[in-house]
Amino acid sequence: MFTSVLVANRGEIACRVFRTAKRMGLRTIAVHSEADASALHVKEADEAVLIGPAPARESYLDTAKVLAAAKQTGAEAIHPGYGFLSENAEFAEAVMAAGLVWIGPPPAAIRAMGLKDAAKDLMEKAGVPVTPGYLGADQSVETLTAEAARIGYPVLIKAVAGGGGKGMKRVDAAEDFVAGLDSAKREAKAAFGDDRVLIETYITRPRHIEVQVFGDGQGNVVHLFERDCSLQRRHQKVIEEAPAPGMDDVTREAVTSAAVRAAQAVNYVGAGTVEFIADASEGLKPDRVWFMEMNTRLQVEHPVTEAVTGVDLVEWQLRVAAGEPLPMKQADIRLNGWAMEARLYAEDPSNGFLPSIGRLEHFVLPEPGDGVRIDAGVEAGGEVSQFYDPMIAKLIVHAATREEAAEGLAEAVEAVEVWPVRTNAGFLGRCLRNSRFRSGDVDTALIAAEGETLSARPDDKVLDAIAVALTAEDRWYDRDGRRNHDWGSPWAGSPGGTFGLRLSRSPRSQYAARLGGRTVVGSVMPALDGDRVWTVGEGETALSVEIDGQSARAGERVVAWTYGDGDDDVLFDRGEAVAFGWRGGVASRGAGGGVADGxxxxxxxxxxxxxxxxxxxxxxxxxxxxxxxxxxxxxxxxxxxxxxxxxxxxxxxxxxxxxxxxxxxxxxx
Missing domain, CATH: 2.40.50.100 (RNA polymerase II/Efflux pump adaptor protein, barrel-sandwich hybrid domain)
Structure with a gap:
């Protein structure tokens, strides 16, 4: 076994690899850009090397700089993580040519599976079923348009060198095809340097099923069962789980054996994922599952497989790269319980899921343990940069049943507190509590079908009313649960007071307020100077609000973060964050900006x-x-x-x- 490993990546995957490497007694080495000088993965490594400016092409994607860092630090092996250079055959060859251990599959396997059209042709020859479509070399607009018409709408345009939903567009009608093609090609060129595409028939009730495979240098290949990644938004995975709901033994045997054949066809070594698309219109059937692509690397969602199999996949990667055989045989790998993972992104679902960047002034994730695992790539005070992917953490829950895993994960994401960077935590919680998702009736179109319900923040009136309830609450505590008598609501003891509310965004210090044992009932009064005005009365039980004759209830866990001078507060409720501030002894919340001026x-x-x-x-x-x-x-x-x-x-x-x-x-x- 080598004694040191350099991770040619950043964020949570670098931290994840370091965790296992340190447990195995290996020296860990990070590389970083100028933008990541204070990043969490840099702090967690034993040694770190600056390799260039913030843009990835000048740092993380620069093979020469990564290899120079390895030479400088005496690294013996390189782990590519996922993304960046992880599926770059030329990088793998350069690592091995430098006399270093490459912790990944053979370059030939990366090339064989790297281009979707060639990979599908290879899979057909290996007896693996593939999705019907056009895989030809002719990339003229005329040919692609004609092929789309032949296949029949709707069709899916996919980047030949793609992954992660980039360069992928669904087109429902002929008149929209050229615009969709142009957009797919632009994204593909920007992400992969290759704008070639293929076209597939679009399955109207698709399920995304993938199988974790693993090979060693002795010719052994095993699978570690399947994952379901069907809950997606614009082809980006949102919630992943293992095993797949509704998967019977016959279908499982068909899909896992096909995945093993796919890996064997390219003499695969290391961790890989074979992705399939299933037509779920009549449930999962063995003859309605087709090969899509193979990811020749570790996947973002690998923790759910680790949870249900008890296997550390990164440890397997390190051992196999060092020449050891697979630690387990197929018959010894068993499923245990259910696991789900949610991807926490710095983005604003209520604003078209636009990424959110900036400093993480306030960053609180649930405590790991009791079936909860947190893989984070940032920490409080860190920066979410414009230069990289907006995923900041993964929350994983393992439980005995699917229902318990879903409930546990919902509670975990609803406990997230982040400000002023926006996150999708509230959106994740609504997805996990969606009745269709809970029943297992999941396909890749679920979020699009119920988008407004899932994506929109709770009604502003509800958020306003909860904030007003906080102003009427006189029990304020610090984060250790101790009473803080220096902080109290200006309306404590006067629940009949009248106030208006406005949004505010200027965090400064850290206190928390927790509600309990009080009902606050509000009624909307005429607006005063453009602000909403409420009358607030005291009741007997948990927090609830009546607005325009309709009742609304806050989550059982409502937290307010209060700033040092008392001017501004942020309310956290079920993953959502809303800010309000004090002006002249009243809390005010004003209308936000827009594009009314064009x-x-x-x-x-x-x-x-x-x-x-x-x-x-x-x-x-x-x-x-x-x-x-x-x-x-x-x-x-x-x-x-x-x-x-x-x-x-x-x-x-x-x-x-x-x-x-x-x-x-x-x-x-």
Whole structure:
């Protein structure tokens, strides 16, 4: 066994690999960009090396710099994590040519599975069923358009070199095909440097089933059962679980044996995932599951497999890379219970899931233990950067049954407290409590079908009322649960007071308030100076609110973070965060900004990927004016109303947060 390992990655996967490596007594080495100088993975490594500026192409994707760091530190092995260079055959060859141990599959296997069209052809020859579609080399618009028509709409356009939902577009009608193709090619080029695509028939009730496989240098290949990753948003996984709900023994045998054949066909060594798409219109059937692709690396969702099998997959990676045989035989690998994982992203579901960047002034995750596992890549005080993927942590729960795992994970994500960076914690909680999800009736279209219910934050009235309830509560505590007599509501003892509320965003210090044993009933009064006004009365039981004749109830765990000078507070309720502040002895919450003036501003720094509208062109409400590429994804900014567009940017421009990209002027009449 080698004695040191360098992880050519960042964030939570680097921290994850370090955890196992340290347990095995290995020296750990991190590499980092200038933007990550104070990142968590740098602090957790035994040694760290700066390898370049913030952009990944100048640091994490620079093979020469990574190898130089390995030489400088005396690293004996390199683990690529996932993303970045993890599926780059040339990088793997360069690592081995430098005399280092490559902790990954053979370069030939990476190449064989790296291009989706070639991989599908290879799988057909190996007897693995594949999805019907077009895999041809002719990439002309005319040919691709004709093939889409032959396959029949809806179709799925996928980047040949793709992964992670990038360069993937669903097209429902012929008139939308060229626009979808252009967008897919742009994303593919930006993410993978290759804009070639393939086209598949779009399965109307698809389930995403994947199988964890593992091979060693002695020719042994095993599977560690399946995962279900069907709960997705725009082809990005949201909740993953193992095993797959509704999977019977016959179907499991069919899909796992097909995955093993796929790995054997490329002489696979190390951890890999074979992904399948299933037609779930009549449940999971062995003849309705098709190969999609193979990921020749460790997956983001590997913890759920570890939970139900009791296997440390990173330890297996390290041992197999050192030449050892697989630690277990197929017959010895058993399923135990159920596991679910949620991906915590720095993004705002109520604002089109736009990524959120900035400093994590307040960052609280549930405590690990009792079936709860936390894989985090950041810490309180850290930065969420515009340059990298917005995933900041993974929350994993293992339990005896699926229902217990779902409930435990829902409670975990609802305990998340993050500010001022926005997260999807509340969205995750609503997904986990969705009745269709709880029943196992899951497909990749579930979130799209119930998007407004799942994506929208709770009604503003409810949040306002909960905030008012906090102002009426006189029991304030610090984080250790001790009474803090210096902090109290200005309305303590006067529950009949009247107040207005406004949003505020300027955190400063750290106190917490917890509610209990009180009902607060509010009724909406006429607005005063543009603020909502409430009358608040005292009741007897848990926190609830009546608004416009309808009752609303807060979560059982409601937390408020109070700032040092008492001017501003943030309320956390079931993963959601809302801020309010004190003005003149009353709490006020004002209306937020918008695009009423027709100005479209960059929600974050990024690059202009497309500007399909010309300056002075008449536009309709909802029409795309500018496409911003940021944090590895495209974000379309649309006209807020009919009018004439003034475009302020050009394709290729780098823009800062808040920069005006376009302006729509309403036409008289």
């Amino acid at each position: 100005s479209l501003r960059a929600p974050m720094p990024g690059r202009i990927a497309a500007a399909p509208v010309k300056d002075g062109e008449a536009v309709k409400a909802g029409q795309t004016l500018v496409v911003l590429e940021a944090m590895k994804m495209e974000h379309a900014l649309t006209a807020p109303f009919d009018g004439v567009a003034q475009v302020r940017v050009a394709v290729g421009d780098q823009v800062t947060d808040g920069a005006e990209l376009a302006l729509v002027e309403a036409v008289d009449g």
